[in-house]
Amino acid sequence: MTSEIILRAMLVGLGATLVLDLWALARRRFFGVPSLDYALVGRWLGHMGQGRVRHAAIGKAPVVRGERLLGWGCHYLIGVLFAGAMLVAVGPQWLCRPSLLPALLLxxxxxxxxxxxxxxxxxxxxxASRLPNPWQVRLRSLLSHLVFGLGIYLVGWGAAQLPATSLCAV
Known part of the structure; x- marks a missing residue:
């Protein structure tokens, strides 16, 4: 049963992250809103391995080999970890009867x-206090993360429709 919980948590986290990425793609395509370049996340992580955690401007930091793949991989891993953390907090039975509130709180x-x-x-x-438009950045971050929470719920609901297993046996 533990392996099923882990697999479903992975499915929910990966799926919700995909929902977030589709949201970012739609925002960029229809409204011209730029999204985070995950290569910068990889660059940040790559520099961490060299002991550097803070940057004056990550975009000006030296490029790290494989940063785009590292950043995207970490992005999806974090989605899985957030989904797992929610399941630890609310219990694995959420996977059988997903509810919106815990997902949006996440x-x-x-x-x-x-x-x-x-x-x-x-x-x-x-x-984002050093940016010229900090409230706009904050609001976009909040909205994107609420979309991630909605993705958690939607993918969780979809996964709950899969054939009954020992996890969700009545």
Whole structure:
């Protein structure tokens, strides 16, 4: 049963991250809103291995070999870890009867990662405070993470429609 929970958590996390990426693609295509270049995430992670966590401007930091793949892989891994954390908090039975509130709360809480960790480390300041439009960036981050939470719910609901297993046996 533990392996089934892990597999379903992976499915939900990967699927919700895909929903987030489709949202970013739609925003860019229809509204011209740029999205995060995950190569920069890989660059940041690559520099961490050399002991550098903070940058004045991550875009000006030296390129790291394989940064795009590293960044995208980490992006999807984080989605899986967030889904797993939610299941630890609410219990694996959520996978049998998904509800929207825990998923949206996860999305709301997960916005702390870019605002409090990544943006300062990338040189953007705490909650994008060094950018010319910090509230716009904050709002976009919040909306994107709520879309991730909605993705958690939608993929969880879809996964719950799969044939009954020992996890969801009545």
């Amino acid at each position: 999305g709301l809480l997960s916005v702390a990662a870019p605002l409090l960790l990544m943006q300062p480390a990338f040189g953007m300041g705490l909650a």
